[in-house]
Amino acid sequence: MNSLYLPLLAGIISTIFAFVMLRRTLGFSQGNDRMKELSKYVQEGASAFLEEEARKIFLVAVILAAVLGIIFQSFKYPIVLLFGALVSEAAGVIGMYAATRANARVAAGAESGLSSAFKVAFSSGSVMGLAVAGFSLTGLALVMLVFKSSFVFEGITDISKAFGRISYIDGVMIVSSYSLGASLIALFDRVGGGMYTKAADMSADLVGKIEEHIEEDDPRNPATIADNVGDNVGDVAGLGADILESYVASIVSAIVLAIFMKFADHGTMTETQYYGLILLPVLIAGAGVLSSLIGVLVVANLKSKDARKSLSFGNLFTGGLVLASVAIVIGIAAPDYPFKDAFLINPEFVSRWRLFFAIASGLIAGVIISKLSEYYTSDDYKPTR
Structure with missing residues (x-):
């Protein structure tokens, strides 16, 4: 379990x-007084929402x-759930703050x-991602x-009972509670913020353009400010929490799968194999974080004047780093x-390198979709023109 200090270090970095x-972003010029004034309205509205x-x-x-604590008669799971919720909310708040x-600086x-x-x-944007x-x-x-005592090799097959009927494994409940806390924030921030921004957007268009004949995004229309507030709440804080929840859930699901493999293996899985399987998803995530960080720093310091080419290069460069790491x-x-x-037809149908090929195929598919x-x-290409 001491291997977890490596992804912990990657996360801290x-x-x-x-x-x-964030500090670099705040160092850019905010523009003229009118830009600062309108930006302040959006900041206040987003923070208030x-x-x-x-609450x-x-x-x-x-x-x-x-x-959760009453059902499972334990303080561990409620604490982990609240911690997961706090982590998710904090990431969304920092991203929205940036x-x-x-906006005025751009x-x-x-x-x-x-x-x-x-x-x-x-x-x-990199503030939210990092x-x-x-x-x-x-x-x-x-x-x-x-x-870590919940993940020890010797005790992982112990089945606990809640109210004498609900069977659960301690290690599975720990990581699932963390994931549930993150999901809870994503649900509220994404759906709540999304509904707010759509309502404000429609109000701005209907009242402003149709009834009052004001141009779209005219700051004299209060709903325009509300629309910008909603964009930040729903599409930054909400989407950030949503991505965090998906990211956590994908790692946790692999850990849970490894734990149940140990449970169903009937004693043939060794201790080394068990720890390798539950720690591998976290270590891969740590390698991905460091690769992405390097990609962000490279793109942020490119001298290219073409934003599209810079992003495209960053995408491919980071993808290559991820594959290597x-x-x-x-x-x-x-x-x-x-x-x-x-069916036990082919008892060794997956090797460690087939795991790598699965990851590589997913990454390549993502680049192709992009x-x-x-x-x-894009208006750089024929279909949109």
């Missing part, structure tokens, strides 16, 4: 650089944690050209280290475990 990129929403979420989270303070940068605007936008990865990975590693992690940490198919989306939506 990512979190530190999120604040570094998120604070009010956080409601906190109440629901506490009630849910209390129910976004609402970057507009001011655009007066000097697209390249200047891109630098500000990329710096502020915070999501850093906070979630740090939190998960901390939870597994604090409650994952190959190293799998080569060192993945156990030689003979995965068995359901390129196809760009081709059919």
